[in-house]
Amino acid sequence: MTYQAAIARYLKRNGHTSFPLKAVLFDMDGVLFNSMPYHAEAWHKAMQRHGLDLSREEAYLHEGRTGSDTIGIVYQRQYGKQPTAEEIKTIYADKCAEFTVYPEPEPVEGVNELLQMIKNDGLIRMVVTGSGQPALINRLTHSFPGIFQRELMITAFDVQQGKPNPEPYLKALRKAGLQPNEAIVVENAPMGVQAGASAGIFTVAVNTGPINGQLLTAAGADLLFESMQVFANEWDKIYKEARRAM
16 A cells, blocks of 8 residues: 555545644654563563463563553453552562663664654654653653653553553643644554554554564554664655645
8 A cells, every 4th residue: 555545544534634744653662662572571570470471472462551451451361350559559560670670672773763854854753652661761862862852751650541542642642732633653562553543643553573463454553564664764755645645
C-alpha cells in the first residue's frame, strides 16, 4: 500500500477530510530506547520471585500496559483473584529494582535521525508511555537533547487506564491541544498500536522486537515498518503525503 493510500484509508475510516499534521507521539520502550529485552528479563525474574509465571516472550505482549495492569492480569490468571494494592506495589518495586541491574539501554537505531527530521519539520514531539520507570523517563531529555519537554509527556503516573485503552493518547491530545487527525502515533507493540488506533490517530508500527508483524497490523496499524531505520529513511515521503492531505 502506498503512503497516499494509507492516509486516504485512515481519513475515510475516521470521518476526516484532511490531515493537518502537527505532532508525532512516541511510545518510549522499544521505540525510543532499546529497553524491552531488559524489561522482559526484569518482569520474568520479579514475577518468578513472587510465585508468578510470566515468560520473557509474553512480557513483550504486555508492553504498553501500566505495571499494575500487567501484575493484575498475571495474578488473576494464576490465583483467580486480584492482587492487593500492597502486593502490586511490592512486585512493581521489585521489577524496577531488577531493571536497574542491566546496562543503560541505547537509543533505537535510526531514532535520532528520525527525531531530528521531525523537529526540523516544525512538528511537536511527545512521549506517551505506559512506563513508570523513573530512570528511563528522566533520561529522555539527556538522551534526546532539545527534542522532548517534560510537560509534553504522558506516563503511567498520568493515567487511570493504560494501553490498550486509548486514555494515554487522548490525554496527550488534550495536553497539546490537538485533534486526532493532527497527529501520528509511533508504536512497536500490539497494545500501543491498539491504543493509538482507538484514539482515532494515524498509527505507525515499527517492529523493533520479536513480535510477529501480523499482530501489529491486526491491532490497527496504518503503516508497518520492519525497523526504525527503515521508518526514518521513509519519513520525508510520508511527511510529503501528509502535507498533500492537509
